[in-house]
Amino acid sequence: MDGKLVVLTCGGGNGAHCLAGLSAMRPKIESRVLTLYSDEAERWAVELDSGLLITVRNDDGSKSLIKTKPSMVTKDPQKAVPGANYIFFVVPAFAHAQYLEAIAPYIEDNTVIVGLPSHAGFEFECADLLGEKANACTTVAFQSLPFVCRLIEFGKNVEILGFKDTLGASTLKGKRCNVTQSVLELPQYIFGDRPKVRRVQNYITTILMAKFIVHPSLMYGKWSQWDGRPLSEKPLFYQGIDKRQAELLSGVSDECVATAKAIEKMVPGLDMSDVIHVFDWYLNYYGDQISDKSNLMTAMRTNKAYDGLNQPMKEIEPGKYVPDFTYRYLSEDVPMGIVPMKGIAELAGVSTPYLDEVITWCQSKLNKEFLVGNKLTGKDLKDTRAPQKYDYNKLEDLFSGNLNSFRY
Ligand code: NAD
Numbered sequence: 205m206d207g208k209l210v211v212l213t214c215g216g217g218n219g220a221h222c223l224a225g226l227s228a229m230r231p232k233i234e235s236r237v238l239t240l241y242s243d244e245a246e247r248w249a250v251e252l253d254s255g256l257l258i259t260v261r262n263d264d265g266s267k268s269l270i271k272t273k274p275s276m277v278t279k280d281p282q283k284a285v286p287g288a289n290y291i292f293f294v295v296p297a298f299a300h301a302q303y304l305e306a307i308a309p310y311i312e313d314n315t316v317i318v319g320l321p322s323h324a325g326f327e328f329e330c331a332d333l334l335g336e337k338a339n340a341c342t343t344v345a346f347q348s349l350p351f352v353c354r355l356i357e358f359g360k361n362v363e364i365l366g367f368k369d370t371l372g373a374s375t376l377k378g379k380r381c382n383v384t385q386s387v388l389e390l391p392q393y394i395f396g397d398r399p400k401v402r403r404v405q406n407y408i409t410t411i412l413m414a415k416f417i418v419h420p421s422l423m424y425g426k427w428s429q430w431d432g433r434p435l436s437e438k439p440l441f442y443q444g445i446d447k448r449q450a451e452l453l454s455g456v457s458d459e460c461v462a463t464a465k466a467i468e469k470m471v472p473g474l475d476m477s478d479v480i481h482v483f484d485w486y487l488n489y490y491g492d493q494i495s496d497k498s499n500l501m502t503a504m505r506t507n508k509a510y511d512g513l514n515q516p517m518k519e520i521e522p523g524k525y526v527p528d529f530t531y532r533y534l535s536e537d538v539p540m541g542i543v544p545m546k547g548i549a550e551l552a553g554v555s556t557p558y559l560d561e562v563i564t565w566c567q568s569k570l571n572k573e574f575l576v577g578n579k580l581t582g583k584d585l586k587d588t589r590a591p592q593k594y595d596y597n598k599l600e601d602l603f604s605g606n607l608n609s610f611r612y
Pocket of ligand 1 (some may be wrong): 215216217218219220239240241244294295296297298302320321349351352353354392532
């Protein structure tokens with residue numbers, strides 16, 4: 205990388221603290237923060253001079269301490285955005301639109317906009333809300349956060365509990381964007397040794413390959429036959445998977461793979477081979493942590509990375525728990541996850557009975573209507589990031605206009 209780059213982190217939560225802090229400790233980066241939420245900017249700015257402490261838990265159980273200091277925290281996009289080379293969105297997906305609208309007037313040509321993580325439909329939202337300016341930018345979509353992290357004290361202290369080993373990202377370069385360097389170099393420089401950033405073939409692959417099929421499928425499998433009586437403890441989420449949940453998840457994953465294959469046939473030259481079945485994905489990514497690799501169910505039940513992770517539950521009185529259907533496993537992973545996936549399958553002409561069954565139950569829990577029968581024509585489609593919301597009604601639309609650089 206040549207010269208000093210300006211990195212803007214949008215957000216004020218767990219991940220935003222980590223990214224802004226890690227960026228600030230790199231000599232070739234000026235790190236700024238834009239947070240629009242509530243009084244976060246004021247609260248963080250007060251702490252700025254004392255610096256930010258990042259505690260990293262290492263694999264061997266030891267801890268490393270990093271003292272770091274972003275150069276600016278503000279809620280004013282006019283101060284934060286001009287001159288920014290990279291703009292990272294490190295907020296839950298429902299907040300992306302608000303940030304895009306706020307930064308749009310100040311974005312300069314050749315800016316790289318990064319969803320960390322992106323969730324499905326990030327590129328559609330960028331193209332829609334940035335308008336013509338999107339053509340002069342490159343969009344990068346990461347499949348997840350690079351680390352598991354949590355705030356200890358706002359503006360002062362954040363903890364990284366572990367890093368992923370690898371992390372996939374796709375890129376989409378606007379027609380007028382003149383960025384010449386590899387846009388994944390800078391995120392890798394910020395993350396350090398881990399995770400290794402891996403380029404995913406194209407942005408549709410990122411959507412179809414993403415892990416957010418897991419949460420809605422498991423929630424549906426677990427709670428659709430629940431009798432409504434509170435439980436005395438929180439059940440395990442991933443490691444509690446039963447045969448029915450595994451069959452549902454596997455069925456949804458088969459439909460994603462079938463969609464990728466159909467698209468490959470319809471769009472000459474497009475390679476979608478990164479879209480693999482979720483069972484193969486588990487074996488690839490968690491191979492050394494899984495003790496029984498016989499099938500999807502046993503692989504998830506015996507995945508050490510999932511130790512102690514429970515179903516999202518609300519305690520309605522001491523020792524009595526009911527499922528929390530407002531948690532991000534549904535509120536985020538349905539409208540910005542499996543609904544856009546369904547939208548792409550629909551454009552590719554692939555029928556998706558498993559996905560339809562899962563969406564139908566999830567939307568009832570969210571009090572929304574996305575799917576009517578097996579078509580995405582519900583009145584609440586506007587609250588999703590399905591391609592149909594943006595009037596992409598043919599498969600070709602996903603590879604035209606500002607979305608045309610899929611081979612990049
Ligand atoms: P977070 O829960 O810390 O985000 C909260 C922040 O989002 C707030 O501080 C605020 O800045 C912003 N926000 C909240 N409500 C808002 C609103 N109504 N309007 C505008 N902004 C609002 O999020 P996180 O833990 O940093 O995670 C970011 C994303 O990464 C999420 O999609 C999460 O699912 C995903 N993720 C997180 C982890 C993790 O370990 N934290 C791991 C994997 C994936």
